[in-house]
Amino acid sequence: MVMKIRVYTLVTVCFLLASFNISASSATSWHMEAIETNIADKPSLQRGARLYIGYCLGCHSLQYQRYERTANDLEIPLDVALDSMIFTGQKIGGLIETAMPEESKNWFGGPPPDLTMVARVRGNEWLYNYLKTFYVDESRPFGVNNKVFPNVGMPHALLELQGIPREACEAHSEMDCLELKVDEGSGVYDADQYDQAVYDIVNFLDYVGEPSRLERERLGIYVLLFLVILGVFTYLLNREFWKDIH
Numbered sequence: 228m229v230m231k232i233r234v235y236t237l238v239t240v241c242f243l244l245a246s247f248n249i250s251a252s253s254a255t256s257w258h259m260e261a262i263e264t265n266i267a268d269k270p271s272l273q274r275g276a277r278l279y280i281g282y283c284l285g286c287h288s289l290q291y292q293r294y295e296r297t298a299n300d301l302e303i304p305l306d307v308a309l310d311s312m313i314f315t316g317q318k319i320g321g322l323i324e325t326a327m328p329e330e331s332k333n334w335f336g337g338p339p340p341d342l343t344m345v346a347r348v349r350g351n352e353w354l355y356n357y358l359k360t361f362y363v364d365e366s367r368p369f370g371v372n373n374k375v376f377p378n379v380g381m382p383h384a385l386l387e388l389q390g391i392p393r394e395a396c397e398a399h400s401e402m403d404c405l406e407l408k409v410d411e412g413s414g415v416y417d418a419d420q421y422d423q424a425v426y427d428i429v430n431f432l433d434y435v436g437e438p439s440r441l442e443r444e445r446l447g448i449y450v451l452l453f454l455v456i457l458g459v460f461t462y463l464l465n466r467e468f469w470k471d472i473h
């Protein structure tokens with residue numbers, strides 16, 4: 228009886244938590260676009276790393292990740308990595324630190340956070356939508372706002388690639404407009420290329436959040452193969468044993 232009551236209580240608590248979660252997530256009304264990352268896609272990770280270094284590292288470090296490991300995992304030859312990835316004068320064995328001078332860290336209200344774990348904390352989907360929903364808002368210090376991170380303190384770092392994104396609604400009040408439109412021809416990339424670039428950055432950050440997963444997934448395939456082969460032999464052996472009994 229006591230057990231039963233406990234189970235009911237647990238179920239009720241779960242339902243309450245679930246409904247709280249639903250109401251909490253509906254507070255941001257932006258319809259999140261889904262994304263399926265693939266850390267086995269090395270060309271995408273390489274492009275993501277290049278974009279990250281070009282457009283994000285100026286402010287955000289990856290302080291638990293080393294250049295050398297990144298180059299090895301992404302199959303970038305070390306001499307190429309030295310020339311094309313390291314602009315901070317560091318050695319190839321160094322951590323991916325930002326070149327941002329200490330004194331400028333407060334320009335944005337607070338220091339730009341380290342992004343090594345951001346994909347695990349925020350999730351890939353959030354990151355993807357975050358990088359796609361900056362829009363012009365003259366009332367903000369940098370002239371831009373964001374649909375999934377209202378009143379964000381970060382400028383639109385990829386503006387040059389995307390072009391100038393604006394709210395596409397006639398009449399709107401602050402966060403209500405749920406449609407964005409980029410001024411035609413204002414960016415280096417078209418919409419598909421921009422989506423791809425953002426995807427590559429998120430893919431790269433997903434890898435950085437757990438670099439050993441690449442290794443683990445490769446090992447996993449061998450383990451499965453081993454189990455299949457073992458299974459076949461076990462089956463044959465089993466048949467051999469029973470043959471004499473029948």
Ligand code: HEC
Nearest residue numbers: 282283285286335337338339340345349379380381384385
């Ligand atoms: C000019 C400096 C600057 C550049 C360049 C920059 N950021 Fe930021 N970023 C910031 C600041 C400052 C914040 C903190 C914003 C806040 O808390 O309001 C931030 C916040 C973020 C966050 C949210 C972190 C969190 O969990 O709260 C993410 C994700 C992010 N940046 C990703 C990027 C990516 C990806 C790039 C490159 C495409 C980039 N940033 C380029 C300054 C920058």
